[in-house]
Amino acid sequence: MPCIGGMRILFITLAVFLAVVSTDARSAERPPQFVAIAFDNCTELERWKELSDFAAAMNKGGDRLHFTFFVSGINFIADADRNSYSSPMGRGVSRINFGGTLADVRRRIDFADDLVRHGHEIASHAVGHFSGKGWPAETWRKEFGAFADVLRHAARNNAIDPADMPDLPARATGFRAPYLATSPGLYATLKEFGFRYDTSGDSLPDAWPEKTDGIWRFNLARLKLHRSARSALSMDYNFFVLQSGAITDPRRFEFFRDQILQTYLDYFRANYSGNRAPLHIGHHFFDYQGGAYKEALKSFAREVCGLAEVRCVTYSKLADYMDGLSADQIAAFQGGDFPKLVEPGADVARVPANRSAEAH
Numbered sequence: 001m002p003c004i005g006g007m008r009i010l011f012i013t014l015a016v017f018l019a020v021v022s023t024d025a026r027s028a029e030r031p032p033q034f035v036a037i038a039f040d041n042c043t044e045l046e047r048w049k050e051l052s053d054f055a056a057a058m059n060k061g062g063d064r065l066h067f068t069f070f071v072s073g074i075n076f077i078a079d080a081d082r083n084s085y086s087s088p089m090g091r092g093v094s095r096i097n098f099g100g101t102l103a104d105v106r107r108r109i110d111f112a113d114d115l116v117r118h119g120h121e122i123a124s125h126a127v128g129h130f131s132g133k134g135w136p137a138e139t140w141r142k143e144f145g146a147f148a149d150v151l152r153h154a155a156r157n158n159a160i161d162p163a164d165m166p167d168l169p170a171r172a173t174g175f176r177a178p179y180l181a182t183s184p185g186l187y188a189t190l191k192e193f194g195f196r197y198d199t200s201g202d203s204l205p206d207a208w209p210e211k212t213d214g215i216w217r218f219n220l221a222r223l224k225l226h227r228s229a230r231s232a233l234s235m236d237y238n239f240f241v242l243q244s245g246a247i248t249d250p251r252r253f254e255f256f257r258d259q260i261l262q263t264y265l266d267y268f269r270a271n272y273s274g275n276r277a278p279l280h281i282g283h284h285f286f287d288y289q290g291g292a293y294k295e296a297l298k299s300f301a302r303e304v305c306g307l308a309e310v311r312c313v314t315y316s317k318l319a320d321y322m323d324g325l326s327a328d329q330i331a332a333f334q335g336g337d338f339p340k341l342v343e344p345g346a347d348v349a350r351v352p353a354n355r356s357a358e359a360h
């Protein structure tokens, strides 16, 4: 009998041991390197076209790159129909321009529609580009209500026959605040309107996302500029301010472009061979510094998107992935508790450390 009891204890011990090992094995699996590239405002029609074409070329031989577009709802209301927008500051009031002519609005809707059908994401940058710093939940509610209305009733708001104009994608589940200006009232409201994630915050470059109050926080990263002690948030406008004091200087275009490309590659290499925290890069449709940042971003995407273990995806896809992880797995990833690619393998070696941006 003692022998059978001993066997039983041995079996139980073994079962517990195996359970622990298999849990470890699961958390020890190396996560993919996510790269999330997003744009704010999304006004300029030539940029809608340029980015649609760029993504289509990147995805020709298979899915390599999908963008998230945080659109300002105002882009989808023609100047003439400005009074269809009831803003927190009054009817027909916005901090940025309305959408232009009806034809401009129509073209923007067609681009957005086509991009969504090709796997890109339309998310929210609110409507009138106001700073929501200090806004109570009630004001956010008004603005989110107006955004939902813009998505659902683009045709009606622009006083045209719905049969003549497609509506925008029905619902946005991601948000980035204008000026990244937030308030406690924002986070109380996001869930109410069906949002899954917010991208208005900032973190260290190797921070894995956290879910707070049911909302994933996909924060921009504070990046050290390549070969510089200075740092900025991972956004084109912030680089523009840091590199040049927001003054366009065509003589230094190549320097600015290459420094940001190398900054992005530093960020990528550190995370790819480190704890694999997702990368967050935020740009605008406006060509700051004569397009230096746009060129850097395109070169970066060409270099890394499509490499083994790299997923250049929309924020919704990143949210799907994060939803599938346990808190223990996220903690293990944060701690880098998995076999890393310590030696830059063939994939990372393909990323040249000192190459200038390609001219296109």
Ligand SMILES: [Zn+2]
Pocket: 040, 041, 125, 129, 177, 178, 179
């Ligand atoms: Zn903005």
